[in-house]
Amino acid sequence: MQNFITINDISKTFWSSDGKVETPVIQPLSLSIDEGELVMFLGPSGCGKTTLMRIVGGLETQDKGSITLAGDVLSDPDRRRGMVFQAYSSFPWLTVRQNIKFGTRYRKDISNAEKEEVTDRYLNMVGLSNYADFYTNRISGGMRQRVAIARTLASSPDVLLMDEPFGALDAQTREFLQFQLMDINKQEKKTTIFVTHDVEEAILLADRILIFSARPTRVIKEIRVGDVLPYDDRRNGTANMEAFFRMRGEILEILRQEYRRAQGET
Numbered sequence: 001m002q003n004f005i006t007i008n009d010i011s012k013t014f015w016s017s018d019g020k021v022e023t024p025v026i027q028p029l030s031l032s033i034d035e036g037e038l039v040m041f042l043g044p045s046g047c048g049k050t051t052l053m054r055i056v057g058g059l060e061t062q063d064k065g066s067i068t069l070a071g072d073v074l075s076d077p078d079r080r081r082g083m084v085f086q087a088y089s090s091f092p093w094l095t096v097r098q099n100i101k102f103g104t105r106y107r108k109d110i111s112n113a114e115k116e117e118v119t120d121r122y123l124n125m126v127g128l129s130n131y132a133d134f135y136t137n138r139i140s141g142g143m144r145q146r147v148a149i150a151r152t153l154a155s156s157p158d159v160l161l162m163d164e165p166f167g168a169l170d171a172q173t174r175e176f177l178q179f180q181l182m183d184i185n186k187q188e189k190k191t192t193i194f195v196t197h198d199v200e201e202a203i204l205l206a207d208r209i210l211i212f213s214a215r216p217t218r219v220i221k222e223i224r225v226g227d228v229l230p231y232d233d234r235r236n237g238t239a240n241m242e243a244f245f246r247m248r249g250e251i252l253e254i255l256r257q258e259y260r261r262a263q264g265e266t
């Protein structure tokens with residue numbers, strides 16, 4: 001479905017607690033995301049990427065504008081939007097398996113037996129079957145993040161919202177989960193918004209990269225990665241490296257220019 005998520009003229013300003021200092025973060029901004037699309041948000045630090053994602057997730061309210069999901073206007077958080085943050089979040093009094101199963105708790109579309117199957121499926125997918133009965137305060141941070149991702153997927157949201165989910169992971173776990181996410185996105189056609197600082201991660205994962213300006217933010221560049229680097233090549237590790245590095249260089253230059261512009265140098 002085209003325009004599965006639409007962001008219509010959203011604006012947001014934060015105010016200091018005494019109401020004297022305003023920080024305009026998002027000026028009227030509109031964009032749309034298709035069903036099954038994996039869109040990466042890139043932009044200078046503090047430009048408003050997380051704020052925009054939190055507004056899409058219903059965790060932050062916009063001053064003006066609206067968000068629709070499959071035609072429905074969104075407000076409060078609901079099960080249709082699943083969020084994964086950088087900080088590892090899991091319930092330490094539950095085992096790995098129980099944590100993941102917790103994601104299925106409010107699902108009415110599947111039976112109890114299917115909830116067990118779904119739990120096992122995501123437990124395997126994130127490579128934690130051998131740790132199923134461990135409490136999550138007895139596993140590493142990277143493993144806890146895998147639990148959080150599996151739990152969110154088990155809840156079967158229509159949209160996955162990921163805020164630097166792999167930012168704190170070691171290189172191997174990060175790469176493993178990046179490929180898992182690519183597979184999930186393609187197999188389940190899971191619409192995903194993913195915030196990152198990592199240009200290479202953005203190119204590896206994205207159907208489309210949106211580069212945001214400094215505050216108040218707007219989209220300054222849109223890149224359909226697959227036009228230059230076909231998805232299968234990226235997934236199989238056979239991407240044209242010259243094209244990869246050219247795209248990386250172009251993006252870094254846009255970010256550099258935006259940084260300088262925001263500092264008043266250009």
Ligand SMILES: Nc1ncnc2c1ncn2[C@@H]1O[C@H](COP(=O)(O)OP(=O)(O)OP(=O)(O)O)[C@@H](O)[C@H]1O
Binds near residue numbers: 050197
């Ligand atoms: N609750 C809040 N109250 C006041 N200001 C806020 C609040 N949340 C965010 N901000 C400010 O809004 C701006 C955008 O923050 P946001 O976290 O959305 O940026 P970001 O692009 O995700 O940054 P980063 O890439 O560094 O994570 C920043 O200047 C931040 O200080």
